[in-house]
Amino acid sequence: MSDYTDTMKRLASALDGQAVTMNLVGGQTLTGTLDYETTPGYYSTNFPDVLTVTVETKAHTVRLDHVSSIGQG
Helix, strand or coil: CHHHHHHHHHHHHCCCCCCEEEECCCCCEEEEEECCCCCCCCCCEEECEEEEEEEEEEEEEEEEHHHHEEEEE
16 A cells, blocks of 8 residues: 555544545545445454545545545535
8 A cells, every 4th residue: 555545544534424525636626524434354454445425415436546635624
């Protein structure tokens, strides 16, 4: 896992369930509730490569390598 991807996974894990603004690599922005569920692994925690942002009532699944930044709000 690259340092960038590792950082995004840990940030997404910390913001799970909160209102976020997410900037995507293509210039789009999503603002909604973040859903990023980690699962326990045999030796460590498993971090998925995708996350979900629910904007109003529509869920958007986004690959972490398409995210340029995530922030609260």
